[in-house]
Amino acid sequence: MEKKRVLVVGGTGYLGQHLLEGLSRAEELGLQRPYDLAYTHHRPAPPREMTDALAPVLAFRVDLETGQGFDSISETFGQPHVVINCAALSVPLQCEKNPAYATAINVPSSLVGWLSSFANNDSLLIHLSTDQVYEGVKSFYKEDDEAVPVNMYGKSKVSSENFISSNYSNFAILRSSIIYGPQTMSPVSKSLPIQWIDSMLSRGQEVDFFYDEFRCPIYVKDLVNIILILIKKRVSDENPMRLLLNVGGPERVSRLQMAEKVADVRGHDSSLIKAVSASSVDRGVTSPADISMDISRLTQELGVTPVCFKNGVQLTFGEAHVEA
Template identity: 60%
Template sequence: MNKKRILIVGGTGYLGQHLLQSFANLRTSSSYDLAFTYCSTPPSDLLHAFPQSLSFPLDLRIGDGFDFITDTFGQPDVVVNCAALSVPRACEADPVAAMCINVPKPLVSWISSFKEKETLLIHLSTDQVYEGTKSYYKEEDKTCPVNTYGRSKVAAEEFINSNCSNFAILRSSIIYGPQTISPVLKSLPIQWIDDILSKGNKVDFFYDEFRSPVFINDVVGAVIALTKKWVIDGIPMQLILNLGGPERVSRAQMAKVVAEIRGYDASLINLMSASSVDRGVKSPTDISMDINKLVNTLNIAPISFKDGVTLTLLNR
């Protein structure tokens, strides 16, 4: 049996690195060849950690680099697209860049150029495709984003649905977990809360903005389950799945869990309404998600927020 080829687009980011690590651990038993892309220069510690994995420069906006991947690695069996401009404020400041980067037109075109066999595209979307006016959104609910980031992700979903015959779109909530092998520059949510509470000063947290934060291992588990489903069954899919944790929690509730685990004084958590702050970008109020379809389709059960935070703080 030929080894299956897995390409992780955006492999130097937070999710990309965790996927690299997990697929590398699976590779011997599951017969995977692994490659990843990077935008500028790949971190040397990442290359050292995965010496058997191929790395490729790629400009996802214009597709510069795909020909070299084809010539060197060949057609992937699975492509996981983690690359995105994912900071809402940055998307609001440069909507053209947000649309260009987040709507993967060159990637889908490249995948579609292979004629002999299908490639599965696993694309990471966001909970911010929802408007945020109710609790526990389902995949069938109308997408009505309130900011540029959400609009760019809806546009990506629509483009993939119209131009790709074999895909799984994962609408992810806030992803949290331990730091990566090559530390990412962006602030990680649980580590940030832990650091700021450890200083002993009062900190404002929103009590009325709700999400379904998901532990990184559960995100990785969903991607691996989809990969195995395609590799074993070989039946093209067209799936959209909410990818969140099992609980609806506010920012303040997230902070309280960290405080409880670390033994910080809970009075340091000052409750504030999200509507009282201008963050330079609109933010949906409640985009908690119903994840029953994810659980039933992939037979996985995301862990509780408290358990995930405990694991995060133990492995910072």
């Protein structure tokens, strides 16, 4: 039986590393057939911690703007059965300052072009999008609601979704909310949301949090599990997939409520948490107010119910007791 080949694009990022860790032990999680695993990176070399932990997983340097490096994957690894695209310029302010670069990275034209070059172009492309495709003027957006992004990050991700659906026939697009959870095997440089809140409150200083900006944060290992389920579906059923899913946690929480739950779990003084309006701060980029998502399609299609935010915080910090 031919081994199934899985490629993670953007494997050195936060989700990419957690996904590689999950994939490296996916057989015990229900992926029954044997497979080979590889990932791409943009830096000159992948972190030593990753190469040591994941050996013999293959790593390839790829430039997503030009597509340089994909030919090496074809020659060494072959056509992947599944590709998970985690690569993105995901900091909204950076996207606002450099819209051309944001579009070049976030719209996967070189990746789709490479996948389409195979004579048998039936690789499943799992693409990470964002809740910021929504305008943010109501609660619990559904996948069929119109995507009206208010910043360049969201616009680039809408463009990526449209590009994939118009130019590729086998895909699953996952609109993810804030992803949180433990640090990665090779620590990422960006600030992790739960760890940042914990760090700020542990100093005993007052901190401002928005009471009027709502999201559905998702625990990273729930997102990994969702992707593993999609890979399993591709392994067991080779029919093309055209799937769009909201991927968030089960709760609509404000930034203020997130901080309060972290304080509760970690035993911090909740009086340090100060409620302010998002309109009181100029972040240099427009941020949607309420992009909470309805995840009923996710539950129906894949049978997944992500953990609630408090439980995810407990799991992030390795708390022994997690409520049912």
